[in-house]
Amino acid sequence: MHLAHFNWGTLIAEVGDPAVAPFVDAVGRVNALAERADGFVWRSGDEQTRAKAVGWPLFDDPKVIASFSVWQSPEALKAFVYQTVHGAFYRRRAEWFEPDKGPNYALWWVPEGHIPDFAGARDKVEALIAKGPSEQVFDFDWLEAQVGATTDT
Secondary structure: EEEEEEEEEOOOOOOOOHHHHHHHHHHHHHHHHHHHHOOOOOOOOOOOHHHHOOHHHHHHHHOOOEEEEEEEEEEHHHHHHHHHHHHHHHHOOOOEEEOOOOOOEEEEEEEOOOOOOOHHHHOOOOOHEEEEEEEEOOHHHHHHHHHHHOOOO
């Protein structure tokens, strides 16, 4: 099985505003790094358009941005998130993002070779927000507690 990862956040200003420019300007470079990372499988790259197409209310706010990807393992995803330049941006997230008011990412297993769709991602995120982590959708803390996957950051 591979690991699907959908994360989102609300910028402090809309894309194009100088307040978020350092983050927005780095997105392409960081995404290219992800695509070269060990364990990377797939990345959407068109989250806003596709999320709106499936009627996802979360994306009614123009400041919400997201990333949708698939990884070979939790360890591969965590290595990219925390041990590359992505980690430097992650540690500075308070400069560009509003504080989280709940979960800001969701993880779930997908069969190898399967590319998840946005309707499915929406359903997973909404289930995580409504019911919390489960076997169907979870976060790294739940995964570590259930199956012993490493979550050291």
